[in-house]
Amino acid sequence: MLDILETSALAAGQAILEIYRAGPAVTYKADASPVTDADHRAERIILADLAAAFPDIPIVAEEEVAAGRVPDIAGKRFFLVDPLDGTKEFVERNSHFTVNIGLVENGAPVVGVVYAPALGLIYSAAAGMAKKAVVEDGQVTGEWTTIGCRRCGDRPMALTSRWHNSPETISFLTDQGISDHEAVGSSLKFCLLAEGIADIYPRFSRTMEWDTAAGDAILRSAGGETLTMAGNPLGYGKRNQSDDSDFANPWFISRGKA
Template identity: 40%
Template sequence: MAHYGNPQTRYKGDRTPLTEADLASHRVLVEGLSRLTPVLPILSEESGVPEWEVRRRWSRYWLLDPIDGTKEFIARNHEFTVNVALIEGGRPVLGVVVAPALGQCFSGGPALGAWLSQGAERVALSVVSRAAVPRVVCSRSHPSPELEAWLAPLGQVERVAVGSSLKLCLLAQGKADLYPRLGPTSEWDIAAAHAVLIGAGGSLSQLDGGELLYNAKASLLNPHFVARGAE
């Protein structure tokens, strides 16, 4: 949080912002995980991406987004997160999502359940039955005309705007029902919160219903997807 009040910002080749906080978080995570599991590869948004011929041999690895929601970090609206996921066989088996400015830590996985820790309190998370008027999570920073077309058949919906991987965490908390994403995201953007959502009883799939797998192709861009709470 030392960088939060005065973020020093530059821009990467894809014109996305990069702050000193992104790099500091990356260094801390990589150093800690390297000591914890020295034999496991680590793939971070802020590190170089190994060639596909190397990555395709990974059966188990760490996937990191040192700060998801850099725009939210710069805007100081508290909706940025630090994300750590353990991937096995292309699926997220453990996820930790920390929202430092909110004092929240989400954790979980398919065989672990899902939890929210805040201060001394730790509560189990579970998705809830869909509301009569579906609560749809929308990006605060990435409006999408395609999303409007996808939502039209649903009729009346309640929109919930939030940044970063907190969108998936809202579903895990039972505070939202759907999160359709029809814009670009990368695997590190969603993996940790994907694990938490599954642990809470939710789901995430490609728009056609197919399973969304990690490190299954050369590109690390996700297909369009929809995340759901309980049906």
């Protein structure tokens, strides 16, 4: 499965890069978030690949959900797809955007691929092992490298959202005595935790499951964790929530090794 997900993410990423270089056409969804022709083109590629290879596994994809097309996932494992995570980064010509493909089983992300096409990096994880590789011209070059979270020292490094930071996040960092922090876009924050470059990612603003599943799978496979404010592992497949829409996440804290 992982080979197919990696190949699909690479193909989607190449399509995104073509539009990135040419200049995207931007529209806005009902929630005022931007969407581009790259989002739609990449999602079509991934949906076709996954449907052909895994016809019995439902796919929950960001733009499909926005269009009102949501498959039945009750009691099933399912894919979560964000074809272009970090659309604002993409529109602003920043390189911190990714292609995210995650597989959820029993409410937990167990397989994930995150490809950052403008950075030429791909991360993937399955069966409790996380890895990273360099990409050139849409192909992995060289060997995959196994990655893992580092043990947090006396001076932890935090990651925050570039576009969706919040006063609560700043208060948390202050309360924890964390002075070193960097704003990073998209699911790259999970990947940087997973490869031991940073230690903690507090997210006290809204995210959706397709934003987090792939990166979260990589982080967990690398020895890290993502916990809600109640201290429980962040769950996936959330439907009929009384306080938010389907697939919306609560606030969470992702971290490497304590």
